[in-house]
Amino acid sequence: MIDMTASDIIVEMPGGGKPILNQVSIEVTGETIHGIVGMSGAGKTTVLRCLAGTLPPSSGLVSHAGNNIYGPGTAAFGKGRVADDVALLPQNPPATLDPRVRIRDSIIEPLLVTGIPRDEALSHIEETAFVVGLHPALLDRYPSGLSGGEARRAALARAMIIEPKALLLDEPQSGIDLPSQLELLDLIVQLSKSEKVTVVIVGHDLSSLSSVCTDLTVLDEGKVVESGPAERVISTPVSKAARELVEAAGI
Numbered sequence: 001m002i003d004m005t006a007s008d009i010i011v012e013m014p015g016g017g018k019p020i021l022n023q024v025s026i027e028v029t030g031e032t033i034h035g036i037v038g039m040s041g042a043g044k045t046t047v048l049r050c051l052a053g054t055l056p057p058s059s060g061l062v063s064h065a066g067n068n069i070y071g072p073g074t075a076a077f078g079k080g081r082v083a084d085d086v087a088l089l090p091q092n093p094p095a096t097l098d099p100r101v102r103i104r105d106s107i108i109e110p111l112l113v114t115g116i117p118r119d120e121a122l123s124h125i126e127e128t129a130f131v132v133g134l135h136p137a138l139l140d141r142y143p144s145g146l147s148g149g150e151a152r153r154a155a156l157a158r159a160m161i162i163e164p165k166a167l168l169l170d171e172p173q174s175g176i177d178l179p180s181q182l183e184l185l186d187l188i189v190q191l192s193k194s195e196k197v198t199v200v201i202v203g204h205d206l207s208s209l210s211s212v213c214t215d216l217t218v219l220d221e222g223k224v225v226e227s228g229p230a231e232r233v234i235s236t237p238v239s240k241a242a243r244e245l246v247e248a249a250g251i
């Protein structure tokens with residue numbers, strides 16, 4: 001688990017104009033499942049990428065466990081890679097699996113990149129597959145041989161194999177039916193506990209996220225319009241954007 005903070009981050013639009021993020025601040029504390037919610041185009045993916053370290057903000061600070069990853073004096077500034085101890089699952093998780101490579105090899109790849117020998121990397125795979133509920137028989141298949149839900153579990157295994165302290169997920173449940181969505185979100189809650197991983201999850205639909213998140217940050221047009229404990233935001237939304245999300249979810 002790890003505390004992650006973004007303070008007053010601004011992300012300029014390439015070529016100028018209204019910034020994509022305008023003075024966004026988010027505080028994610030270790031033992032939480034933090035939802036970043038808002039309409040399409042609100043800036044959710046951009047915030048997640050800044051928190052993960054893959055997108056340097058134009059200004060402001062991003063810190064993990066009290067250390068700046070972006071901000072004055074940070075060596076990583078501008079490198080644009082995922083920060084140590086963090087796994088980022090981009091939107092459409094199955095796309096992270098190379099169609100020409102067996103699931104087993106896709107899952108261990110992030111370990112190989114760190115220089116761990118293949119044999120040693122393979123020794124971790126059964127446990128990781130178990131943790132994400134992926135049947136071991138599926139490891140020998142190619143991505144085309146998996147269902148949508150199975151492919152998401154495989155992508156999750158690929159994210160979890162490095163034993164990250166934080167898992168950042170961009171709309172992981174979109175594109176699958178509601179029962180599979182709830183199953184996947186339930187798995188993410190389990191992972192947060194069993195693997196002691198801090199979870200940040202982006203979504204535009206509160207109907208499935210409301211029961212999962214402990215904290216919510218609501219974005220609208222590149223700004224934070226509301227944040228707090230999920231229960232409070234859902235029961236008494238203050239901002240127009242939060243009210244609309246709660247109404248649309250029918251909760």
Ligand SMILES: Nc1ncnc2c1ncn2[C@@H]1O[C@H](COP(=O)(O)OP(=O)(O)O)[C@@H](O)[C@H]1O
Nearest residue numbers: 013014020038039040041042043044045046047
């Ligand atoms: N690289 C980029 N170039 C131009 N516009 C961008 C870029 N990235 C994001 N945007 C714009 O910024 C806004 C927020 O994008 P995004 O963070 O993807 O929103 P969300 O994930 O909430 O849908 C959108 O209007 C999007 O079109």
Ligand SMILES: [Mg+2]
Nearest residue numbers: 044045046091
């Ligand atoms: Mg997005």
